[in-house]
Amino acid sequence: MAEDEKNANQGADKATENSPQEEKVLAALEKVIDPELGIDLVNLGLIYGVDIDDDGKCTVTMTLTTMGCPLGDMLNDSITQAVEAVDGVKSCEINLVWDPVWSIDRMSRFAKIALGLHA
């Protein structure tokens, strides 16, 4: 749990910590659409952090809107494909966490407007 928290907190500071490659992964994740909500994972605020180690293994720390919900094969595959397509990334691991809990505040303004929710 402490590890999850560490990863999640890293996610919160992602703007200051990411390498150019990690930024590329984030950009790739912006193209992965949540099938249920029709909005990409980054704008939904579901991606807490991206970390690429020296061996090219990329760990994506993320959450879902419903606590405890399983990731689902389709989404799992979409994320893995998008991440592994980035230069220098050899493998992708998804770290699904529930802390910090997702809330609407984590959604971008664009996402809120797209869903007709007041920003």
Next chain:
Amino acid sequence: MDTKWFVQRRKALGLTQTQLCQGICTQATLSKFERQGKTPSLGILEKLCTRLGTTIDGLSDADDRDQPLKDQLDSVECFLMQEELPQALKQLKAIDKDAVKAWPLKLDYYYLRALLAAMINKQPIEVMEDVLPILDDLDEHHQTIYARLAYAAMGICYQRHGTEKLSRFYFTKISDYLKDTTDEDTNSIAVPGEWKRRLTLYTLLAENRFSNKDYQGCLKAVNEAIQLSSSKNATYWLPRLKLLAARSAYQLKKPKWEISQLAEDALAFSRLNGNQTVNVQAAALRKQCQKMKSNQ
């Protein structure tokens, strides 16, 4: 022996004489004790006291020791029914398992643990740890609503882990139970707040039916749930129920206005209950609906 406190405690825990003496002694024996002070055998008295969460020595203590615990369990249940899982889990964790002695409170404690474990996707073996105390011990003849809540936990767990057949097995038992007992049934345990557990069963059944693409079945369960909810002027589970109805209506290609209305209801209730997840899901469905042709 002063039996006034004994009776008070039994009633405070919401138990009838029949329920308390089940498997221990006859109702006549218990009645004679309560009304005439005719003490049954020590063994029987001991068992009755244990069920009330006390001891023979403790019989003379008039105590509300369990009220804080009852309040805590009510609070967990409340959070669960408003889908505030993190708060529910936090409150549940704060309860000392060893402090839960009285039988009715144990039933509440374990059903909440089991359901929450299943809902946060724990492995079947972990969910079983909380299901077995109910099914193998506290309600070993599966007579109460608690057995069905335990089934629901199993059903959700198996659904999440890909064993749909087993999941269907458990939810069929729940469906039969709901059909065979009415909302006003006086034969079922008349514990205050039992309607809430019934409402939870309807909601989980609706959810399961939706996952299995039985959209008509889902709508049916949703309507029963909403009827029950309305009769109690409560909004528990309503955001989720309305969202399920809207999604089912969409799948069944119902008229656009109907789907739209249900989605709007889901949005309204989600705002009322502060259910952000349903809020976002209902907004997405509303958007999808807007894209539909008007004559659909």
